[in-house]
Amino acid sequence: MVEATVAVRNDLGLHARAAARLVRTANRFQSTLRLERLDGSASADAKSILNVLMLAASGGTELRAIADGHDEAEALAALSCLFENGFGEL
Amino acid sequence: MVTEVGARAEERRWHGLSVSEGLVIGRVLRIHKGTRHAYPARIEVGDVEREVSRLREAIDQARRQLLEIKQRAAKLLGEEHAYIFDAHLLLLEDRKLSDEIENYIIDKRANAEWAVKVIGDRLLSVYARIKDAYLRERGSDIEDVIHRVLEALSGERPGYLDAVEDAVIVSEDLLPSAVAELDLEHARAIVTDAGGWTSHTAIIARGLGIPAMVGLQDLCQHARTGDEIVVDSYIGEVVLHPSLATLERTRAEIERRKGSAPMTAASATGLVATRDGIQISLRANVELPAEFAGVNKYGAMGIGLYRSEFLLAQPGVMHSEQKQYEAYVEVAQLAGEHGAVVRLFDLGGDKSGAAVVESERNPALGLRAIRFCLRNESVLRTQVRAIIRAAAQGRLDIVLPMIGDVADVLRAKAIIDEERKKLEREQVESGPVRLGAMIEVPSAVMTADKIARMVDFFELGTNDLIQYVLAVDRGNERVADWFRSLHPAVLESLSRTIQAAGKAGIPAIICGEMAATPAYAVVLVGLGARDLSMTPSAIPKVTRVLSKIEAKDAENIAADCLRCSSADEVESLIRAQFLARWPELFTAKTLPAARQ
Numbered sequence: 001m002v003e004a005t006v007a008v009r010n011d012l013g014l015h016a017r018a019a020a021r022l023v024r025t026a027n028r029f030q031s032t033l034r035l036e037r038l039d040g041s042a043s044a045d046a047k048s049i050l051n052v053l054m055l056a057a058s059g060g061t062e063l064r065a066i067a068d069g070h071d072e073a074e075a076l077a078a079l080s081c082l083f084e085n086g087f088g089e090l
Numbered sequence: 091m092v093t094e095v096g097a098r099a100e101e102r103r104w105h106g107l108s109v110s111e112g113l114v115i116g117r118v119l120r121i122h123k124g125t126r127h128a129y130p131a132r133i134e135v136g137d138v139e140r141e142v143s144r145l146r147e148a149i150d151q152a153r154r155q156l157l158e159i160k161q162r163a164a165k166l167l168g169e170e171h172a173y174i175f176d177a178h179l180l181l182l183e184d185r186k187l188s189d190e191i192e193n194y195i196i197d198k199r200a201n202a203e204w205a206v207k208v209i210g211d212r213l214l215s216v217y218a219r220i221k222d223a224y225l226r227e228r229g230s231d232i233e234d235v236i237h238r239v240l241e242a243l244s245g246e247r248p249g250y251l252d253a254v255e256d257a258v259i260v261s262e263d264l265l266p267s268a269v270a271e272l273d274l275e276h277a278r279a280i281v282t283d284a285g286g287w288t289s290h291t292a293i294i295a296r297g298l299g300i301p302a303m304v305g306l307q308d309l310c311q312h313a314r315t316g317d318e319i320v321v322d323s324y325i326g327e328v329v330l331h332p333s334l335a336t337l338e339r340t341r342a343e344i345e346r347r348k349g350s351a352p353m354t355a356a357s358a359t360g361l362v363a364t365r366d367g368i369q370i371s372l373r374a375n376v377e378l379p380a381e382f383a384g385v386n387k388y389g390a391m392g393i394g395l396y397r398s399e400f401l402l403a404q405p406g407v408m409h410s411e412q413k414q415y416e417a418y419v420e421v422a423q424l425a426g427e428h429g430a431v432v433r434l435f436d437l438g439g440d441k442s443g444a445a446v447v448e449s450e451r452n453p454a455l456g457l458r459a460i461r462f463c464l465r466n467e468s469v470l471r472t473q474v475r476a477i478i479r480a481a482a483q484g485r486l487d488i489v490l491p492m493i494g495d496v497a498d499v500l501r502a503k504a505i506i507d508e509e510r511k512k513l514e515r516e517q518v519e520s521g522p523v524r525l526g527a528m529i530e531v532p533s534a535v536m537t538a539d540k541i542a543r544m545v546d547f548f549e550l551g552t553n554d555l556i557q558y559v560l561a562v563d564r565g566n567e568r569v570a571d572w573f574r575s576l577h578p579a580v581l582e583s584l585s586r587t588i589q590a591a592g593k594a595g596i597p598a599i600i601c602g603e604m605a606a607t608p609a610y611a612v613v614l615v616g617l618g619a620r621d622l623s624m625t626p627s628a629i630p631k632v633t634r635v636l637s638k639i640e641a642k643d644a645e646n647i648a649a650d651c652l653r654c655s656s657a658d659e660v661e662s663l664i665r666a667q668f669l670a671r672w673p674e675l676f677t678a679k680t681l682p683a684a685r686q
Contacts, residue, residue: 011408016177016231023180049180050187050213053232056220089406 002076003066005038010086013058018087023049025078031069033079038062046079099317099331104306106281107570108323111627112301113344115337116258116278118317118330120310128207128240133199141195145188145202148242153182155238181235187213203243210236258321260313279303279321281328283310299627303328305567325679343679360391360428362633368641370615372632373428373623375601382424384626392428394623395489395549395601396421398473399435408435408469414476422484429485431526431549431599431623432477434502435469436491437462454563459492459528464501474509481521489526489549494533499525499544526599530554535583542594549623550587552602556580574657575604576664576682581617581651588618599623608635609668609681615641616648635675643671658685 008014014022026033026046033046035055044051046065057063065083067076133141160175181187187209194205213232257277263284279301295302301323313319313330320329320340329336360372373394374385385393401407401417421430436459450456463470477486490502503525513520524546529538531554542548552575557564559579562572574580584600591598599621604610606628612635614622624632647667654660661682668676 010406020177020180024176045186048184048186049177050184054216086406 001066001068002072003064004076004080006063006065006080006083008057008059008061008063008086009083010089011059012089013061014052014055016053018089019049019052021087022052022079022082023047025082026075029067029069029071029075029078031067031072031075033075034066036064036066038064101333101336102312102330104309104328104330105326106303106306106309106328108301108303108326110295110300110302111323112279113320113322113324113340113347114256114258114278114301115318115320115332115340115344116256118260118313118315118319119257119277120313120315121259121261121264128203130204131201133201135199138196138199141200141202141205142192144243145191145195145205145239148202148239149182149188151242152235152238153179155242156182177231178235178238181232182239203240206236206239206243258319260310260319262310279323281306281309281321283307305570307567322679325683360389360629362636364615364636364639364641364644366640366642368615369620370636371621372629373599373601373621374626374629375623376421376626381626385424388626388629390626390629392485393421393425393430394599394621396430396432397436398432399437402435402437409472411472411476411479414473415479418477418480418486419483422480422486425484427485429487431487431489433489433491433528433549434460434463434473454557460490460494460498460502461492463490464498467505470502470505471509474506475513478506478510478513478520478523479518481523482519483521486521487524487526487547489528489547491528491551492530492554493527493541494531495537496540496544499527499541503544529587529598531558532583535559535587538587538590539593542590542596545596547596548587548591548598550584550598550600550602552580552584552600552604555583555602559583571685575610576613576651576660577657578652578654578660581613581648581660584614584619585617585648585652592618597621606632608632609664609676611636612639612644612668613648613651613664615639616644616646616651618645635672638675639672661685 010018012018023046034043035046035052035057036043037055037057042055044055046052055063063083065076065079067073067079069075156175156179160179191202191205191209194200194209195202198205200208210232214236217232259277259280261280261282263282264280277300280295281303283306284304301321303321303323303326306328309328309330317330318332318337320327320332320336322328322340322343329340332340361369362372363369371391373392374381374388374390375395375397376382376385376393377397377400384390398414398417401414407413407417418432421432424430457465463473474488477488480486488506490499493499506523506525510520526547526549527534527541527545528549528551529535529541530551534541535555538548553564556562556573556575556577560572560574560577562569564573588598598619600614600619601623603624605614605619605622606624608631611622611632615636622632647664650663650667651660654663662684665678665681665684668681669678
């Protein structure tokens with residue numbers, strides 16, 4: 001299991017389009033991928049758009065990304081990269 | 091049912107806001123927006139499996155429809171509008187959602203419709219509690235998807251997919267997916283009960299060049315598919331079950347307009363002289379790429395107002411200097427030798443800035459336009475740099491929206507100067523940019539003479555000016571009767587501002603909706619306006635009227651208008667004077683109607 005802290009850097013937050021990109025990316029990997037609010041108040045399966053939307057992560061929110069499985073390192077890197085470039089909205 | 095003579099339903103009229111002009115006769119195609127109703131039914135244990143497979147089939151059908159919609163939307167509206175449907179698709183593919191609905195069917199022995207409704211409502215209620223306003227509004231995506239699944243379950247195909255040739259689309263409001271799904275190439279007009287100038291309906295209708303009206307209040311309760319209907323968005327009127335006499339008049343009017351309409355680039359040069367030789371420049375207001383073609387087609391004298399905030403429909407543009415630069419170069423090249431005036435992001439208020447603006451109690455009076463720019467300096471600086479750089483490739487000017495007084499101008503000017511110096515130090519190519527002030531609030535009108543000394547030109551946004559001078563919310567249908575373009579206070583404000591510009595020797599471009607209506611354009615010329623900017627398709631008709639009047643007559647009428655004490659008085663004076671002086675140019679229908 002590997003984990004990293006990521007930040008929502010685009011202004012609009014994890015809205016429908018950004019969430020769609022995130023979920024499409026997450027589904028390319030075998031590993032389970034979870035996103036959690038740092039205060040533990042909410043967590044989501046990154047492969048479910050419903051879950052990701054319900055996180056309601058607005059711009060500036062910090063999240064913990066956790067990957068578990070045989071391609072976990074790769075999956076975590078791909079996810080971090082998406083957050084890093086603000087889902088292509090920066 | 092209403093076609094036989096003698097059995098005709100009684101003619102009824104509605105008035106609303108025209109968002110795209112035209113006159114057509116057609117038949118109602120009623121599209122329902124509202125949530126579909128679903129009722130609970132307890133099913134036998136043996137039927138559970140059947141309900142689950144009905145659900146799966148419905149979801150699959152909805153998915154196929156959405157794939158098609160996504161492609162249509164990309165083609166019709168551009169890729170940036172199609173992305174939203176990707177999220178809708180993912181929702182349908184989400185096992186968490188379908189499992190939850192299936193489990194509800196199995197546990198409660200519920201019918202599929204009810205299970206979809208219950209789970210959908212549960213999701214929506216969770217969504218309604220989200221704090222961030224922009225994310226919360228995304229609940230409408232879930233609503234859209236739930237609605238589509240329920241529709242698939244009902245076995246009905248949306249009836250509007252194959253619009254017949256003369257369809258007039260009538261709806262409460264249009265959901266984004268419904269708009270993309272419509273057979274718009276065959277639609278004659280779009281009319282909706284709700285919506286405003288910047289609604290999806292309005293933007294798409296203008297892009298397609300078909301007439302559209304919004305704010306028709308309860309038309310939907312009375313219009314049924316197949317009913318005959320006349321949409322006259324030149325005068326903002328819809329006639330349901332038109333009488334034979336109305337139909338005849340309408341057909342004659344359509345013919346008459348055909349006769350006078352064909353005046354495009356060949357005859358319109360964007361410069362028109364009145365009969366007594368006063369020259370008036372006619373420029374174009376544009377926002378969407380779909381409108382760009384009209385600038386040259388109708389022979390505009392450059393772009394008098396480029397509403398830059400519509401760039402923000404594409405994600406990431408706000409902070410990308412390069413993307414903005416490319417957009418402004420395109421606009422400058424389109425505008426040609428006469429150039430384009432770029433209005434800085436007019437965000438906040440009723441504009442598309444919901445994403446970045448915290449909700450305010452009174453947004454029209456809140457942190458919007460220049461105030462927003464000054465508070466979000468990095469956004470302002472990025473935009474200014476992009477414009478100054480693009481000005482090296484073509485003529486571009488900047489207009490500052492919603493200036494309140496000289497202080498706003500000075501603060502913006504300092505930032506613009508700084509960015510120019512920075513670009514020079516970085517040895518980045520830049521071009522000259524003139525600076526204008528948008529005069530649209532009373533404080534700016536009252537200090538117009540002072541502001542005029544600080545800027546190179548004025549622009550008068552009449553829509554906002556009317557809203558602020560009369561204290562009437564222009565988006566609120568309930569006070570629409572108080573929104574009077576010809577109120578003496580509005581005319582006085584215009585007159586003062588135009589005079590202040592004249593004394594300072596700077597141009598004043600009038601760029602609100604008023605300029606696009608020939609009768610109002612005449613009044614504006616009478617008040618001293620020599621520079622009008624309007625939606626490009628209005629240029630031919632304004633040219634035609636202005637070329638046939640004497641500015642002197644317009645000035646006399648305007649002077650009389652300024653002495654009136656109410657909008658009613660101004661309007662009746664204009665009706666009487668215009669019909670007496672220019673019977674060949676105006677009919678009672680093209681002049682402001684008498685109010686009851």
